[in-house]
Amino acid sequence: MTSRNRRSTHRGDRPDRGIPEATVARLPVYLRALTALSERGIASASSEDLASSAGVNSAKLRKDLSYLGSYGTRGVGYDVEYLRYQIAREIGLTQDWPVVIVGIGNLGHALANYSGFASRGFRVASLVDIDPARVGECVGQLTIASYDDLATIVRDNGVAIGVIATPAGAAQTVCDDLVAAGVTSILNFAPAVLAVPAGVDVRKVDLSIELQILAYHEQRKSQAGQNHPLTEPLTPPLTDLAVTDAATVAVEVESA
C-alpha cells in the first residue's frame, strides 16, 4: 500500500516516521479547521482553503501534510473527512486518553469543566487535590479524590498523561509522584521548571510568560512612535510590526 520502502519519497529520509516538532504542533490546528469545514458540510478542500482556515500559508500546510503521507489528490484537493481521520490517527486521537488533573484550585476547576477535552479523545479520569477539606467535593461530573490515591488512580485507569495545576511549590513533588505512578507525559501549569527522567515529556503552559512576550512587543511598538504612543509613528516600522503578527503559541480553552 504505502511506498514506505522506496527512497523516492522524502519520508525515506525519515525512516523513524518522525514528524518535525513544528509540524506536530500545527496538526491539531489543521484538525480543528477540518472539523469546522466538516460541520459546514464541506466535503473537499484545497490546501489554500485549509491554510486560510488554519491561519497558515498553503505551502507550509502542504509540506506538513506530506510528512503524514499523500492524502490529497492533485488537481482536486483533500477529502475533508478522510484527511481529518488521518490526522487524528497520526496524533493518536483515535484512542482514548485518560488524564488526571492534580490541584483543583481556580484553574483546576476551569480545566475540569473544559469541554474541549472529551471532544478530542481526552477523558478526565480523576481530579486530585492535596487539601483534605476539598476531597469529596463535586466538580462537574466528578468528585475530588484524595492525593493519597493518586498512584492507584493512575494505575487502575491506565493514565499516561497528567496535568499539574498546583502552586509552583508543589509542582515538582506532584511531578515526581505522577512519574513514579507511571505517568509519562505531563502538562504543567505551575510556574516552575520540572525535572523529569528521560522518556517523560513535559509541556508547560505559562500565562504570565505569554503576557510578558506581548508586553515586550508592545513596548517596542510605543518606542518606535517615541513621543506620543497614540500618534502615528513618524517612520512607520512596517518590517518590525509584520514580524510579530504570526506569533502564536498554542492552547485552547472554552469557557464551558
Next chain:
Amino acid sequence: MTSRNRRSTHRGDRPDRGIPEATVARLPVYLRALTALSERGIASASSEDLASSAGVNSAKLRKDLSYLGSYGTRGVGYDVEYLRYQIAREIGLTQDWPVVIVGIGNLGHALANYSGFASRGFRVASLVDIDPARVGECVGQLTIASYDDLATIVRDNGVAIGVIATPAGAAQTVCDDLVAAGVTSILNFAPAVLAVPAGVDVRKVDLSIELQILAYHEQRKSQAGQNHPLTEPLTPPLTDLAVTDAATVAVEVESA
C-alpha cells in the same frame, strides 16, 4: 556608560535593537529563575547556575543575555539583582500594563484571580462579560462590567493588552471590538484563529493543542515498545526519547 555606539559588540549588527523571538520567549523564564535565586538570598550566579535554574543549557543562556548587553563579569558571573532589573526593563515590566479580560466563564474567573499578574506589572483593569446577568457580579476585587463599556474602559485605562476568554464563536467579534477600541496586543484563549490588522500582536494559548502534542509523543512511545507498553522496549529508543524532553512552550498559572 554603555558602549552602545561602538560596533565592537554584535549589537552593532542589530541596529534595530531587535531580539530574536526565541530569546524573547525565554527571557521571562530567566526572570523567574533570577527572582527565585534572589529570594534565596543569592547575590551572584554563573551562567551555569542560572541555566540549570531555568532548565536550559548555559551556552544558550549566555547568547540570549548577550543580546541585551554585557551585564555579566568574566570570571565571576552575573549580579542577580542587576540582571533581573535589566531583563525586566527590556521586557517592559518596569512599567504598568493594564489589561482587560473579556469573557468571565470558568477560565476568565481563574485568570481574574491569578496572582501571577500583579507581581509582574500586569494589572487587571477590568473584567467584561456580554451576559447582562453576570454584570455587577464580584470576582476577586473587581466587579464584572458590561460589554457595552468595553471601548470606554480600554480608552480610560490606557489598556494596550486584551485577554479573550470567551467561547470560540465570540472570539473574532471581541477581537475586532478590542482592536477598534485601541488594543494592540491580544492573548487569545478561545479555540479560534483570529484575523487582526497589521501592527496588532496575537498570541494564542490552547490547552487542547498542548494535550494533543503530548498524545502524539505518547503514542510514539508505546509504538516503540510495540507489544507491552508497560515493559521495557526491546530496542531502547534513546534518541527518540531524548528529543522530546526539552519540549516546553510557556505559560504559568497558580491556583490562587
Next chain:
DNA sequence: CTCAATTTGTTCTCACATTCACAAACTTCT
C-alpha cells in the same frame, strides 16, 4: 485523444536557532 487548468508533493534556497569551542577578561593565590 489532446490540451488547458488546477492543485498537490517536493526540491531548493534562505533565514533563524542551537550548540560548540575558544579568546578575552576577571579573580585569586603564590
Next chain:
DNA sequence: AGAAGTTTGTGAATGTGAGAACAAATTGAG
C-alpha cells in the same frame, strides 16, 4: 607581579524551519 583557574561573550559550524517555485498528477472541455 605573575601564573593558574574561572567564566563570559562571540565567531563558526550545524541543525531546523519557512517559503518560493516547479514538476507531476489529475480533471474537464473540446
